Amino acid sequence: MTMIGRVAFVWIWALWAGACHQADPDQPAVDRDPALAAFDEDLRRAPLCQLEDAMAALEGRDDLRAIDQRRALDLAWRNRGPAELSLEIGPELAADQHDRERGLREAWLLEHGAYSWDNLDPEAQLEPRPPGLSLTWLVLAHDLPLARNQHPFETPWVRDYFERKSWYTPRTGSLYLSYIDKVQLERLEAELEGLDAATLQAWRDSLPRPGMSDAEAQLEDRLAERLLAGGSVTGDPR
DSSP: OOHHHHHHHHHHHHHHHHHHTOOOTTSOOTTOOTTHHHHHHHHTTSOHHHHHHHHHHTTTOOSHHHHHHHHHHHHHHHSOOGGGGOSSOOTTSOGGGHHHHHHHHHHHHHHHSSOOGGGSOGGGOOOOOOSSOOHHHHHHHHHHHHHHTTOOOOSHHHHHHHHTSTTOOOOOSOOOOOHHHHHHHHHHHHHHHTOOHHHHHHHHHHOSOTTOOHHHHHHHHHHHHHHHTTOOOSOOOO
8 A cells, every 4th residue: 555545544544433433412521510500590599608609619620510610600690680689688698698798799789780881882972970860861871782782773862862873883683782781771771660650740840951952851751751651761672
């Protein structure tokens, strides 16, 4: 057999052997924890101090199971909404853990729950939040993460506002919202839904406010009227 023939034979044999010994795609990887699905589900509701203890217990380990669990802990820590981290500690923790848990939750909310304008494209920034109530500002602040993801808006005044931004190119399709985007949507949606009828009616009665143009006052009035009627004022597609 010539040299070229021997090389070709070895190459073909290697391909055949690899195909015969290819891992079954339905088989779990070696040393992977078969209970990871349940593990992840439990972590979604676990107190932060328990997550911190579990992460500390994995320190120094680099086996596959530890890598999986470390990743699950990290996701469980980050992927929550502010409403899930009330500073009121329930009966799931012993009394001597309350102060530690409350401190962790306060730090989490400070890091993740603030209005995160600094994480946005500079051109996407809204004007600073005005003192007092501004339904216009609340709606635009809520819809800003959607606009950054190129969500098309049907409401003319919202669409007109974002179309003035050079980065906004609306398109249809799936939304891929970041965690910061989701937190912002949750916070602004909760703030809009928390406006009671008395507050909204008093706001309408006070219009126009000093410094408002007629168009601005009319927009505020329309938004308040829509909220009083139980309607939605945002472009959230959920």
